[in-house]
Amino acid sequence: MAYSPSITLGAMGIEETLESLRKFVAERDWQQFHTPENLAKSVSIEAAELLECFQWQSTPDNKAVADELADVLTYCLLLADKLGLDPLEIVAEKLEETKAKYPVEKARGSSVKYDQL
Amino acid sequence: MAYSPSITLGAMGIEETLESLRKFVAERDWQQFHTPENLAKSVSIEAAELLECFQWQSTPDNKAVADELADVLTYCLLLADKLGLDPLEIVAEKLEETKAKYPVEKARGSSVKYDQL
Amino acid sequence: MAYSPSITLGAMGIEETLESLRKFVAERDWQQFHTPENLAKSVSIEAAELLECFQWQSTPDNKAVADELADVLTYCLLLADKLGLDPLEIVAEKLEETKAKYPVEKARGSSVKYDQL
Amino acid sequence: MAYSPSITLGAMGIEETLESLRKFVAERDWQQFHTPENLAKSVSIEAAELLECFQWQSTPDNKAVADELADVLTYCLLLADKLGLDPLEIVAEKLEETKAKYPVEKARGSSVKYDQL
Numbered sequence: 001m002a003y004s005p006s007i008t009l010g011a012m013g014i015e016e017t018l019e020s021l022r023k024f025v026a027e028r029d030w031q032q033f034h035t036p037e038n039l040a041k042s043v044s045i046e047a048a049e050l051l052e053c054f055q056w057q058s059t060p061d062n063k064a065v066a067d068e069l070a071d072v073l074t075y076c077l078l079l080a081d082k083l084g085l086d087p088l089e090i091v092a093e094k095l096e097e098t099k100a101k102y103p104v105e106k107a108r109g110s111s112v113k114y115d116q117l
Numbered sequence: 118m119a120y121s122p123s124i125t126l127g128a129m130g131i132e133e134t135l136e137s138l139r140k141f142v143a144e145r146d147w148q149q150f151h152t153p154e155n156l157a158k159s160v161s162i163e164a165a166e167l168l169e170c171f172q173w174q175s176t177p178d179n180k181a182v183a184d185e186l187a188d189v190l191t192y193c194l195l196l197a198d199k200l201g202l203d204p205l206e207i208v209a210e211k212l213e214e215t216k217a218k219y220p221v222e223k224a225r226g227s228s229v230k231y232d233q234l
Numbered sequence: 235m236a237y238s239p240s241i242t243l244g245a246m247g248i249e250e251t252l253e254s255l256r257k258f259v260a261e262r263d264w265q266q267f268h269t270p271e272n273l274a275k276s277v278s279i280e281a282a283e284l285l286e287c288f289q290w291q292s293t294p295d296n297k298a299v300a301d302e303l304a305d306v307l308t309y310c311l312l313l314a315d316k317l318g319l320d321p322l323e324i325v326a327e328k329l330e331e332t333k334a335k336y337p338v339e340k341a342r343g344s345s346v347k348y349d350q351l
Numbered sequence: 352m353a354y355s356p357s358i359t360l361g362a363m364g365i366e367e368t369l370e371s372l373r374k375f376v377a378e379r380d381w382q383q384f385h386t387p388e389n390l391a392k393s394v395s396i397e398a399a400e401l402l403e404c405f406q407w408q409s410t411p412d413n414k415a416v417a418d419e420l421a422d423v424l425t426y427c428l429l430l431a432d433k434l435g436l437d438p439l440e441i442v443a444e445k446l447e448e449t450k451a452k453y454p455v456e457k458a459r460g461s462s463v464k465y466d467q468l
Contacts, residue, residue: 012203012205012206012209013130013131013205014130014131014205016205017205017208017209020209020212021208021212024212024215024216027221027225028219028221028224028225028226029225029226030224030226030228032226033228033407035175036171036175036176036182037171037175038406038407040167040168040170040171040182041168041171041275041402041405041406042406043164043167043168043186043189044161044164044165044167044168044278044282044399044402045399045400045402045403045406047160047161047164047165047189047399048161048164048278048395048396048398048399048400049396049399050157050160050161051157051158051160051161051392051395051396052396053157054153054154054157054158054392055389055392055393055396056345056384056389057345058152058153058154059153062200065153065157065196065200066200066202066207066210067207067211067214069160069193069196069197069200069202069204069207070207070208070210070211071211072160072164072189072193073190073193073197073204073207073208074208074211074212076186076189076190076193077208079182079186080186080190083179083182083183083186085183085186086129087186087190088129088130088131088133088134089129090183090184090186090187090190091134091138091187091190091191091194092129092134092137093183093187094184094187094188094191095137095138095141095191098141099141102145104144104145107145107147108144108145108146109145109146109147109149111147111150111290111291150290155289155290158285158288158289158392159289161282161285161395161399162282162283162285162286162289164282165278165279165281165282165283165395166279166282168275168278168279169279171275172272172275172276172279173267173272173462174462228407228408246437246439246440246443247364247365247439248364248365248439250439251439251442251443254443254446255442255446258446258449258450261455261459262453262455262458262459262460263459263460264458264460264462266460267462269409270405270409270410270416271405271409274401274402274404274405274416275402275405277398277401277402277420277423278395278398278399278401278402281394281395281398281399281423282395282398284391284394284395285391285392285394285395287391288387288388288391288392292386292387292388293387296434299387299391299430299434300434300436300441300444301441301445303394303427303430303431303436303438303441304441304442304444304445305445306394306398306423306427307424307427307431307438307441307442308442308445308446310420310423310424310427311442313416313420314420314424317413317416317417317420319417319420320363321420321424322363322364322365322367322368323363324417324418324420324421324424325368325372325421325424325425325428326363326368326371327417327421328418328421328422328425329371329372329375329425331418332375333375336379338378338379341379341381342378342379342380343379343380343381343383345381345384
């Protein structure tokens with residue numbers, strides 16, 4: 001069964017999301033645990049739980065994937081916020097670097113790494 | 118040296134970011150490689166590169182962390198988009214579940230798992 | 235091309251392997267970096283490099299896989315040794331627990347988790 | 352409380368361990384799930400469970416660490432065996448390469464990567 005998110009794509013803004021995460025953490029006095037290093041470990045741990053959905057199969061339940069993906073995203077946003085980074089801005093900046101590494105004419109249809117293109 | 122992102126927090130919207138990622142992938146004809154499973158593997162791989170910044174130290178260079186965090190976020194956004202999920206909405210939905218698992222009065226100042234609270 | 239290890243399977247013993255790793259670390263004065271936590275991070279980091287061999291393909295080069303698998307094993311052995319654990323003994327002990335969780339008659343031919351058998 | 356393995360270090364040989372794992376898998380008819388790719392994913396997943404012991408603390412319970420480390424080792428051994436690799440031999444071969452990359456006189460007391468030594 002397909003998983004149908006109930007709201008319109010893009011209805012919530014990134015700043016609103018960050019604010020709700022900050023409030024959640026502050027209310028529980030969890031800033032003390034959220035060192036950059038602990039958050040980086042947490043990103044890896046949750047990424048593996050996402051991968052676990054695909055451990056023995058290629059097409060897992062969409063709701064399970066959404067749940068685990070949400071956890072990875074949450075820790076990514078907390079880490080970005082901790083370091084004073086705008087999460088969408090760093091994605092945009094990295095995308096520009098990646099575009100330069102993988103020019104369309106050389107990279108099209110290929111999955112090899114840029115240093116072997 | 119601190120890493121100073123050059124733009125105002127929140128200046129870029131999530132939909133704009135997703136659109137730029139979609140365009141990047143389409144131009145290179147990479148949709149064929151971006152199965153949900155391959156994207157989930159990629160999230161784990163990039164999460165470990167982020168963790169590598171902290172392998173032997175607790176306070177790595179902020180620019181290196183930003184670069185690797187951007188890669189994790191990028192694959193998370195691509196996976197969400199592939200599955201028709203709004204990345205911010207799934208974070209918000211999961212946050213509601215997590216709030217219920219970790220009530221403020223029980224979880225405050227504690228890092229133990231909800232089933233041991 | 236297949237990767238052909240040049241020696242007989244089982245020619246080297248686990249104690250000999252551990253001893254060569256201990257010597258390698260001691261000569262470089264690296265014990266100071268090898269806290270259990272740093273070694274655990276290193277296991278995850280190397281595991282992701284192993285996974286990277288399979289990022290966009292199911293059948294990577296065997297030599298590359300052997301190299302990355304060796305790195306994961308190395309850090310696992312260093313961590314076990316650091317904690318005074320016999321690596322083969324903990325595998326054997328865990329196998330007994332896993333056998334009990336997955337009885338042959340219930341688990342045969344199934345990839346579902348023990349709590350759903 | 353310290354975790355005390357009950358047997359002498361090195362009492363069990365690697366070939367005996369591999370044989371017990373092969374038998375465990377065959378009895379459950381699980382070879383069908385154990386593709387190299389699935390085993391590589393499993394190594395990453397279990398590595399993250401090991402890391403989870405250290406998520407919010409540097410000195411976790413030794414028994415928990417032993418359990419998770421055993422799982423990582425188990426999948427590493429299964430993957431090596433699947434590919435016809437001697438696990439101790441690939442560790443030894445990789446160690447020779449690493450020794451060459453990190454000469455004692457340059458690497459002593461330093462945690463920087465070989466390409467920055």
